[in-house]
Amino acid sequence: MTSPSSPLRAKRRRSALRTAAFMSPWLIGFAVFFAYPLMSTVYFSFTKYDGFRPPVLNGLDNWSYVFTDSPMFWPAMRNTLWLVVVMVSCRVVFGLGIGLLITKIKTGAGIFRTLFYLPYLAPPVAATLGFVFLLNPGTGPVNTGLEALGLPAPGWFTDPDWSKPALTALALWGVGDLMVIFMAALLDVPKEQYEAAELDGAGSWARFRHITLPNISPIILFAVVTGVIQAMQYYTQPLVAGKVAAGQIGGSGQQVEPGYPDKSTLTLPQLVYNLGFQRGDYGTACVLALVLFALSMAFTALLLRRRGGLIGTGD
């Protein structure tokens, strides 16, 4: 006896299976590259695990160590947040400014575009080494120039007050990626809107405020969100700058920790690496990785929720 609805159920089941089959590449990728690593990280964060001996559950020990006993966590957190707020803002404003400037240039725009984009192509280590050389307090041409002009010459990568601004300057030098994105967005703004505004007597600021910004605001949101994620993962440049400035780029066996000077270039990703791969404390490194993950999610969610203010659509 078969119920009249059986063929329908079988059809639905086949359809569901077909859907699952089509989705399986994504589902497998999600499970292998996201769900499993995330679950493992959560599990290991509650264990004492050095990578050699089997992990042993140790409750909240790693979490409590990170937040109350680690002398490196809060400096790393402060530095990372500083970079997220200041470096990302500066990069977006500077990238937009350069993009605007180049779209206004009548002749030789191609040369300027190339000139501003080229630094972005420099490998991060080479770019950082170049900047440490340029900003060397004793021999760098920047300070030599500043001193010749009678201006104060900062310690840049050797002074904890200047190390993050120096990293920001390095990030601005490589702003070519944002410049290209902003240029494309700016050239896409309908010209009629500018013409209509000009007829209404709008000045250049008013045109920028009421036409350019609303039109490119989705791109600004994209730049901010990706910038925040990049800043949360900032690793190579501060590590190389700190090590080179400290004179610790290899040695006779002495161990070195990142963050020179005075932990001012220490970031959360560096601390994850330091705890996990240098100290061999994978459990605590997992706590840090989860903190980083939560912060990235929180920042992104906050930015997307507040996108109304950012992109000016009111939604």
Place this chain on the structure above:
Amino acid sequence: MPGRSRRLTTLAAALAAISALATGCTGQSGAAASDDPGKEVTLNFWHGWNEPREVKAIQDNIARFEKAHPNIKVKVTGNMTDEKINQALRAGGAKAPDVVSSFSTDSVGKFCASGAFADLNPFLAKSGIDKTKVIPKTLLEYTQFNGNQCTLPLLNDAYGLVYNKTAFAAAGITTPPVTWSEFVADAQTLTKQSGDTYQQLGVMPTFHGYETTPMRLAAQWSPAYFGADGKSNLAKDPAFTKMLTAQQDLVGKLGGYDKLEKFRSTFGDEWSPEHPFHKGLVAMQIDGEWRAAMAKAAGATFEIGTAPMPVPDDQRGDYGKGYLSGTIMGIASGSAKQNAAWELVKYMTTDTDAVVAFANDIHNVPSTLAALDSPKLQVTPEFKTFLDIARHPKSNTTPAQPDGGTYQLTFADFAYGVEKGAVPDLQAGLAKTDQQIDTDIAKAK
């Protein structure tokens, strides 16, 4: 409830599965070595050297081993850091190293405590080697942890003073300083100002000045890093307060932290010909036995002298002591070729001719008692100083701990604050550093 219970069971099963999977990936072997060292075998050997002359030296050493052990082939991989070594040992597999050498004695405690390296005591016993008769006591200290001799020394580093004899003569100084007071006076005499920087600095005293680390300097005060109870001893042992005070005073006398650090930023790489000592920018350098040879190879135009590091004024009788560390060598606990690997380790660390030949090539101090006295050892006057430091009964090292060298980094971090004048209460600061060190070690145990 049944639903909740089922969910909890599923979760527990998932966690158990993850745990089992993770445990299975640790590369632990735990089994006793049972391979036949007389069979044809290829060993993976990882080391940290990357300078062409040093790489050639280790290849020559391996070639000598292969000639003596025709059945064992050695595949050598250089330029390896402790991080890479750790990852490879953890991952295991056919491409993982069987034998590893590391420059960092600081990692020994971690290597031994975690079981990354096999205990070599049974191998030594099997080969009838009495390690105390072969290897100097201090070197045995830094290659084991809690009786687990998971590494053996492969050449030794002794730290002393390398100085510019020509600059000394020009300043009217006839002998190297013996006491700290003499050292400070000489450093000041040898320092020549040039505007707001230096034409020549007596010595770079800041703790980022290459080998001038707090641990190297503290060795001259013969410190005890840990008390009998195993707790960090920085605040209790006056050696640390005295060393930090003396160093801070020297920093002040040579121009102050900011001026010195600005000058330091003009220095070239420590391992390149651009080293400031080679270029005559600093007249004295706290360094290892390699520096004099490196300076000559870099074309230094002045006469070079070597001496032990000065001692505190009240320990004049101990002059000649210094800090010791060196390259270490061990067998991966996950290796399935441990007996063959032991043949390589035994040859490189205990065979007198092999140790001497390698020491001659690398310009490091030999790490066995017999090699130190070998007539085949090439001894220049500059090198002899370091051999004597290595033999000095009061030369010391930093003890192994399960957190590796983390306690040293914590101490160094505190010392960075002291030298720049950012620590108002030295004693309180040392006590706080003790607390941090104890917390970190307890966590690593």
